[in-house]
Amino acid sequence: MAMIQCPECKKQVSNEADKCPNCGIPIKRGLLGKAGTERVINVGCLVILLVLVAIGILTCL
C-alpha cells in the first residue's frame, strides 16, 4: 500500500482507496503513469490530424 497525493485537495491518500476520504473525488490507481501515456497518445493523434489536414489542403490545390 502506497500513499499518493490527492489531485484535488493535495492530501495524502492510500492508492488502494476508491476515493479520497477528504474531498471524495475518485482515486485512479497508477494515475501518474496513465496520465503520461494519455498525453503521449494525444500528441500522436494531434500529429496524425495535422498530417491529414496538410494532405487535404495539398490535394485541394
Ligand SMILES: [Zn+2]
Ligand atoms: Zn482529496
